[in-house]
Amino acid sequence: MNKNQSTKWNLDPAPESAGHVQLKTQYELFINGKWEKPNSGKYFDSINPANEEKLASVAHADENDVDKAVKAARHAYENVWSKLSGKERGKYLFRIARLIQEKAREFAVIETLDGGKSIRESRDIDVPLAANHFFYYAGWADKLEYAFPNRPVKSLGVAGQIIPWNFPLLMAAWKIAPALAAGNTVVLKPSETTSLTALKLAELIEESGLPAGVVNIVTGYGDTGSAIVNHPDINKIAFTGSTNVGKMIQKAIAGTDKKLTLELGGKSANIIFEDAPIDQAVEGIVNGIFFNQGHVCCAGSRLFVQEGVAETVIQKLKDRMDTLYVGDPMDKNTDIGAINSKKQLETISKYIQIGIQDGNEIYQSNCALPSNGYFCKPTLFIDVAQSSQLVQEEIFGPVLTIQTFRTVDEVIQKANNTPFGLAAGVWTDKGSKIFNLTSKLRAGVVWANTYNKFDPTSPFGGYKESGFGREGGLHGLEAYLG
Amino acid sequence: MSTKQKDIQIPDFRFTPTIDKVGVEERVARIQTRSIKGESKIQGMKMVLNMIDLTTLEGKDTPGKVKQMCYKAQHLHEAYPDCPTVAAVCVYPSMVKIAKEALGNSNVKVASVSTAFPSGQAPREVKIMDTKFAVEQGADEIDMVISRGKFLSGEYNFVFDEIAAIKEACGKARLKVILETGELVTLDNVRKASEIAMYAGADFIKTSTGKIQPAATMQVTYVMLMAIKDYFNKTGIMIGMKPAGGISTSKLALHNLLMVKETLGENWLDNHWFRFGASSLANDVLMQLMKSKTGVYQSGDYFSLD
Structure with missing residues (x-):
């Protein structure tokens, strides 16, 4: 009965091609719609964790660079973005969403090269979800008074956003899309191990024609993040990352009138x-x-x-x-x-x-x-x-x-x-x-x-040491409105 | 009941494991994103050819048509060297003798549908006679249908006893039990029917007759493969699987094969344990194999239609 001539059948390698990807050897800071060299002149390496090879040099922003970025964001907020109608803001967000879809393959490959996650996940989950977040919040931009009826809705100002390395592009989308839809401008810092898709997003934002200074991307380590948290002219901090850093941020902004949302660790x-x-x-x-x-x-x-x-x-x-x-x-x-x-x-x-x-x-x-x-x-x-x-x-x-x-x-x-x-x-x-x-x-x-x-329509966030505030859905929009 | 199963405790079929349809769809979708390339694709396609039950089940079948199909079963495509034969031909009982003679001493088996195929709407005595006739004519394998009406009305003992009776009538012939999943509708029912068939003595479980849509979807096949796995873990007995109906492209067949590998493992990647019931699949696989050799797709006219 047992006629097992068990055949070994193993799949051949099926590598995704990286030939179409355009990566620079060195990335500067994206401030006020321009690529600025870091004040310190320092750069750090972004490594491919799958083979330990260097992918690019990335600028390390210090306090002065962050200050420049916040000033640019404030200027854009006061003079351009808060004056634009919701409908016009929505148009920019729709354009960014469509551009992400157009460049989906390039984003997926860079996400995988830089972060180590499988191409299946970056292709089927990270990148499409990132585009969906922009689409979803683009739709709310001109409907804020319907989203929160019977109360005046007003944007907050400049949002400082610090994101982790586990879903680099997706987290940037979670942060930027609702902030912009609600009428805020942002200074965003990606994690030092995974800066590249955020920088590609900056290139895409440049291409979309979004007014200068509405989105600023400063790369760097914890000191860069701390410069954002401690900057006096920021109205709101949104952080996703470890519980320890979340606690430090909460201590740092105690006594200021900065608003805060924290999405921290878990043990679910x-x-x-x-x-x-x-x-x-x-x-x-x-x-x-x-x-x-x-x-x-x-x-x-x-x-x-x-x-x-x-x-x-x-x-x-x-x-x-x-x-x-x-x-x-x-x-x-x-x-x-x-x-x-x-x-x-x-x-x-x-x-x-x-x-x-x-x-x-x-x-x-x-x-x-x-x-x-x-x-x-x-x-x-x-x-x-x-x-x-x-x-x-x-x-x-x-x-x-x-x-x-x-x-x-x-x-x-x-x-x-x-x-x-x-x-x-x-x-x-x-x-x-x-x-x-x-x-x-x-x-x-x-x-x-x-x-x-x-x-994108479903709120996400934690209890206890997993943080507070919600991202996604209407809850995520509310976090960027006063 | 066969001797190998006499010590096995029969479970209460009212309480078979539940199946979550959404979860099954996700699992299958994951398998379908797998990329099968290069040598593994060619090896896989040759395995597919070797697992096909080349089938003709029509009222208008003629001895000539069956003879031609039997020739094709042994000579799939002369232009492709080292082409394997198919596993079996599958015909009505009245054609078994003709097929058997046409296949002679080849390794290709003759499978016969029976038990008032495809509806199964006949008394048990008739079904047993139908089966015995096919076996006497020389069938190596019997493809029976279950009584779906009895199953759906909850008469699981009736279905069980009927399968056991047919198994007895099969003698040495291997028994494939067709669940006709398109009529069972839910995946919970597919799981339940799979268990009844295996505990009643099936050597193979098979999705469909090919006469009802939907037939062998990957979701249904996945649920049946997992039932086979659980049965094997409980009893140590291997049961074969035959998806039939609706698998007409090599890509779908390869994903089915990969699904077998990822659920039951390499031991089932053999035509003793896995079959495709299909009539048009062979030519699509041959077309892909020729393409891998020549670099271009040939028109359908270059592949025989038997």
């Missing part, structure tokens, strides 16, 4: 009940934790499985992990690309070591990793204690902890027992169970029978 619970569609739940676990190499603030990094199906779910999860393609982010078949930076890989490895030393059961998928670049195997830790560092702290990598539970009350208690509260996932065939949990889980987003789904 993904909860699988016995009556869940198991195979689809396993897909949801994979999408929850291994999406973007786990560099997702709302990653479903704590898995709770109901006792009766725990063994099945863990076995199926292991089997599925073994079918994931880990490696060259530019290959169209890659599921999991490179870790964004050497520093982040060291952080993740540190946590994996802690997990091993604590004596937890570990499983890593049996894939070979490329010899160059920063890569990490998808990793599970099984039966981890609630008090373990792995469960308490955000790892920001492809590392999942698994705990089992018996009753609904128990899992609600454990899921909420964390300083964070960004997202959660609930998997069950029973609608009433979903609604019971959505009202009791203290998390900004609760996904039911899916995970990591984003849409």
